[in-house]
Amino acid sequence: MTDYMVTGLVKRRAALAGDMKRAQEALSQMARDLETLDAAIKLVAPDxxxxxxxxxxxxxxEDWSRRGEMSRQVLxxxxxxxxxxxxREIASRMIVDRGLAATPKLVNLMTRRVSTCLRDRREQGLVRNPDARAGVWMEWEVVR
Incomplete structure (x- = not known):
């Protein structure tokens, strides 16, 4: 094995172990909070x-998608x-299609989700960026 591969695996393992430790600490805190709430409820309503x-x-x-729904709708x-x-244009159409209220916050959120979806589909070879003009938003189209 090469050194950079081992180094990457060691870093990933350390990060995952740290995430697990934080999750265990958070779970322990939730258990303590639950015990405190139970004690308070027993004081107020012993029966x-x-x-x-x-x-x-x-x-x-409601603005979340089930598995694969976002990709199908974008394509x-x-x-x-x-x-x-x-x-952003795709996100706006999705919001209209779903019948959601088009608030600026929701449009920005859906635009980020659509952008992520499009980048993933580009890596799969399903969509592409046509010749980009300088100073214009990145446009997308289906590979035909």
Whole structure:
């Protein structure tokens, strides 16, 4: 093996071990917080069965996509377009298609997500950037 490969693997292992340690510490803190809440509930409502309180799972926001949905929608928009589009134009169309309120914050968030999706699809050879003009936003089109 080469030295740079070993060095990279060692760095990745150290980072992953650090992430695991932080996650374990966060989990320990959550357990302590839960115990504190349980004690407070027992003080206020001693008859309440704490074990009967079901955990609440949060639902992701509506602007999230299920696996593969973002790519399908981005590629569909590009296929039906007659000209190359910017990531912001694609994001705006997605927001309209989903019936979401087009706030500046949501448009920026979706633009970042669409840009990431487009870069991944470019690496797969599905989309490309046509000849870029200086000073213009990066445009995208489907490889035909």
């Amino acid at each position: 309440l069965e704490i074990e009967a309180i079901a955990p609440k799972f949060t639902k992701p926001p 569909s928009i590009l296929r039906t377009s007659t000209k190359p589009l910017t990531a």
